[in-house]
Amino acid sequence: MKNLPIIRGQQVCIGPMPDTAEFYEAYTSWLNSERVRFGIGDDADYSTAEVAEMLNAWRDDPDNLTFCVYDSISDQPIGDVCIRYGLRNMTMTARKPRIMIGKKFRAGKRL
Numbered sequence: 494m495k496n497l498p499i500i501r502g503q504q505v506c507i508g509p510m511p512d513t514a515e516f517y518e519a520y521t522s523w524l525n526s527e528r529v530r531f532g533i534g535d536d537a538d539y540s541t542a543e544v545a546e547m548l549n550a551w552r553d554d555p556d557n558l559t560f561c562v563y564d565s566i567s568d569q570p571i572g573d574v575c576i577r578y579g580l581r582n583m584t585m586t587a588r589k590p591r592i593m594i595g596k597k598f599r600a601g602k603r604l
Contacts, residue, residue, distance in 0.1 A: 496509070497509045497560060500560075502565060504564075504565055505562050505563060505564060505565050506562075506563045506565050506568070507560040507561065507563070507574060508561055508563060509561065510548055510551070510552065510559055510561045510573065511561060511570065512548075512549075512552075514541075516561075516570060517541050517544050517545045517548065518541055519570060519595075519596070520544050520548065520570075520595065521539055521540065521543075521544045522595075523572070523593070523595025523596060524537075524539045524544065525538060525539055529593060529595050533593060551575070555578075556577055556578045557575060557576075557577050557578070558575060558576050558578065559574070560574050560575070562592075562594065570596070571594055571595065571596040572592065572593045572595045572596065573592075573593050573595075574590075574591070574592045574593075575590070575591050576589070576591075577591075
């Protein structure tokens with residue numbers, strides 16, 4: 494799943510999850526922020542190594558399609574969107590779309 498296309502919109506783009514230490518650090522800060530923890534219902538305190546392991550596992554999981562969400566102007570990562578297909582158990586209820594915006598962007602700016 495590493496060769497995902499980039500889909501461009503007016504406000505955001507979605508594309509492959511970066512595989513860099515800088516991105517893992519940013520993603521860790523998102524997951525450890527109070528706002529994101531509240532939104533995803535997870536109060537775990539993640540290390541950068543745990544986040545890197547988790548994101549790499551998602552890349553290798555055939556039942557998980559995860560894109561990074563980028564600000565379309567700065568091209569900076571701001572979150573992710575994923576669908577967990579649940580193909581192994583073939584149930585429609587196993588599909589779980591999820592969107593997480595970890596970084597505030599363009600706050601207070603008219604678009």
